[in-house]
Amino acid sequence: MKMIEKAVRKYGFFPYYTEQISSHLFRVSDGRHDYALKKSRLTEETVHLWEHVYHQAHALQLKNILPVYLTVDSKLYAWVDGIYYYMTPWKKSNSPNNQEEVRDVFRTIGEVHAKTKQTQSIDAHSVHNRFSDYRSQCRNFQDTLLDFVKQFEQNRFMSPFELQVCTHYHVLVNVITELDAQVAHFIDAWEENSAWSYCLCHGNLNVEHILSHHQPHIINWEKASYDNPIIDLTAFLKNQVRYYDQSPEDMAELFPSYSHRNPLDEKEWHLLLIHLLDPGHYIQLIEGYISAQSGHSMIAQQKMLQHAFRQLQLGLDWSLRLKSDIAPDSETHAES
Template sequence: MRWSQLLQSYQLQPESIEQITDRLYKIEADHQQYALKHARLLPEDVGRWQAIQQYIQGKKIFGFVPVYSTVHQRSFVEDNGEIYYLMPWVNREISEQPADEYATAIHTIGKLHAATMDYHKIEAVKQNRSTLESQFEQELSYCREQMLQYVRLFEAKRFMSPAELQICMYYRDVEQLFNKMEEWQEIYLDRMEETDQMKYTLCHGNVKPSHYMTTGMNTYLLNWEYALMTSPTYDLVSYYQYLFRFHDCDMDKISESFSVYCRYIDLSDYEKSLLVLQLLSPHNWFRSMSEIMQPRRGTSNVRKSVEIEVEFRKLFHGFQMQEYIYQTLKTDPIDDLG
């Protein structure tokens, strides 16, 4: 990397350059500290990213770390097809009283969504109800059939790999999840008929502990490269599924965080059912199973087993989460489920 040419675009003469991660550098120049990010943006993504930056600055959203402009008034520097951008360096505060990570993140997400919330009509979606019903039915039929085929294939072997054994052990749990998906699909379709519009907000797109930082009373969201305008459930699913990866995630605190979020954004039953269907989606579960059949070169049995375990945890904790969300529905869904 040609540091001198890159930083000259910001009229900086670096005193020191420290690599923090494979894509983050701490720059000291002119007695100040800067964060230089090697973005994952592709050239075709830059326009969207710049539009999001301008939108955030125009809205004066609190907790946003600004991006510096170059001498040519650009928000990034391109070097051999790679994108770099510069921000102030924000030091993470170390406190004797550790912050509640769940509360910190959910308050920050809630404030972001509340500050950027708008609505759009869903008439076009409602007109396609029959298509949605057919898609739901086909999806569940495929999932059940595919899961059964995998289990029969693995059980026919004399010796199963650890990952194959895990899949067979989890078959009953996953089948129960499919049944619950079917119930929520019915709730989704019924609530859709009662809904004229749904919320959309600016979503960060990749909320996890490494992408937000608490300093004093303030929390800053970092790395906006995946930001987009969409349903607020997008950020909730992204954040919760990150937490669900871990066996010791605190489901009581996560459930409580959902109540906190709903003080900022009053999700309709239709939006809650959309959130649940996203949390219960078995897409990544099946992707992990297919990779067992066609493993990537160099992938060990241990690695396969870990991937299957992580995907199962996400489904398992998602199943627990839907039970809590079910209790928060504004109208009794029992009649909907017959």
């Protein structure tokens, strides 16, 4: 704990009590107040953008970005033996788990994206080529999955995992068909409007990095970047639908809290659906099972496969909503 003591001293007080919460998080008390000390994974290359997050939060009044304390020499971090530490207020770590809390999280993400949003024009030709190549790859997905199903069906007794893949197959066919259509729509929308939005993105947005006590606070901006908002939305939606109880219908009902603050244009909607419909992770899980190199038990592999399938179901459900002119950010969904 010597390094922790050195880091805390950079903030001008001696810890009265220190509790190690995890390998990178410490709860520190001076006898009156509690603080969270984070042993970060920041590097010399990433620390400057991390600092920029907090300068932006101050300048733009992004109150849902949990602030960091200044050291005695007015720095945002304490550098001790080659490691960057930073200190924040200690907040109860209630992850958002009900609809109202998730709605608040969408609202918070939307505000950060909207207040830091900028646009630029990108060469449409290069984007067209990249997504045309991806579309060709998508067309091979169905053959790959069909080969897996044929292989499993040759077994006299299928394992639970193999049976799960065969049961999912008819849905995956629809997913891949819809993915191909969304890529085509994205290319068409891009050729009509090459303006590209980018904003401050968290880079690893999930409920573990959101404290929902009275109001949401987003923590751990160590992987922050300036990118299209779809990067954050995809990460959060995948996490929610894989590991929590929100259904596609729940997500559609809650999403207007985001889109009322930072509306997505047509090509961003198609890009979001492309990310959600991408079966790459699902296929990787099957390949890991076949090669027997996943390192997980049968039950664990089944759970991971089901989680990946839930993500694809979300993409398929939202695609159908858009086709029916009932997009998840439709005005018919009232924001509370």
